Amino acid sequence: xxxxxxxxxxxxxxxxxxxxxxxxxxxxxxxxxxxxxxxxxxxxxxxxxxxxxxxxxxxxxxxxxxxxxxxxxxxxxxxxxxxxxxxxxxxxxxxxxxxxxxxxxxxxxxxxxxxxxxxxxxxxxxxxxxxxxxxxxxxxxxxxxxxxxxxxxxxxxxxxxxxxxxxxxxxxx
Numbered sequence: 001x002x003x004x005x006x007x008x009x010x011x012x013x014x015x016x017x018x019x020x021x022x023x024x025x026x027x028x029x030x031x032x033x034x035x036x037x038x039x040x041x042x043x044x045x046x047x048x049x050x051x052x053x054x055x056x057x058x059x060x061x062x063x064x065x066x067x068x069x070x071x072x073x074x075x076x077x078x079x080x081x082x083x084x085x086x087x088x089x090x091x092x093x094x095x096x097x098x099x100x101x102x103x104x105x106x107x108x109x110x111x112x113x114x115x116x117x118x119x120x121x122x123x124x125x126x127x128x129x130x131x132x133x134x135x136x137x138x139x140x141x142x143x144x145x146x147x148x149x150x151x152x153x154x155x156x157x158x159x160x161x162x163x164x165x166x167x168x169x170x171x172x173x
Contacts, residue, residue: 004099006089014042018076018099023085027076028053044076054078059089072097 006016006029014029029042040058048054059072071091077084089097 001101002098003087003101005096006099007094007096014097016097016099018085018087020085020101023081025056027056029059032058040074041072044074046076046078057084057087 003020003023004016004018004027006014006027008014016027018025018027026047028045028047030045031042032040041061042059043055044057044059045053046056056078057074057076059074061070062073063070072089073087075084075086086102088100088102090100091097
């Protein structure tokens with residue numbers, strides 16, 4: 001879905017607006033000078049209500065797998081947003097860019113990729129009591145019953161001692 005457009009002004013700076021139901025911002029692109037081929041092509045800056053510019057994202061240059069056409073891809077993020085805006089910019093014949101929003105794709109569920117049904121639990125690589133089925137494992141000699149073989153923790157143990165104004169206060173034991 002097209003949510004904005006940026007054009008190059010007389011000074012050579014790409015500027016424009018992004019507008020959605022929840023977001024309305026003026027943006028500018030600042031070219032990134034880097035010898036690193038993995039560096040972004042542009043930093044995305046937004047104009048604040050106080051009329052200052054803040055960096056809110058970056059655009060990386062990618063090429064379409066189908067057409068080989070170059071386009072910009074990145075995201076805009078700010079603490080005021082519930083989640084980052086995934087955006088792409090496609091160059092138009094007049095040299096401007098159309099800004100297109102895309103919803104973030106969820107990663108594949110690992111259990112479905114492995115073919116494990118959600119109602120069946122895979123068997124752990126150890127017995128129900130935590131001991132290994134392999135008698136020849138190194139390091140298992142001398143372990144007491146119920147010992148998981150991981151050793152004792154060195155982290156301080158915290159105990160709840162009192163409540164202060166509705167908040168739980170913890171102290172080290």
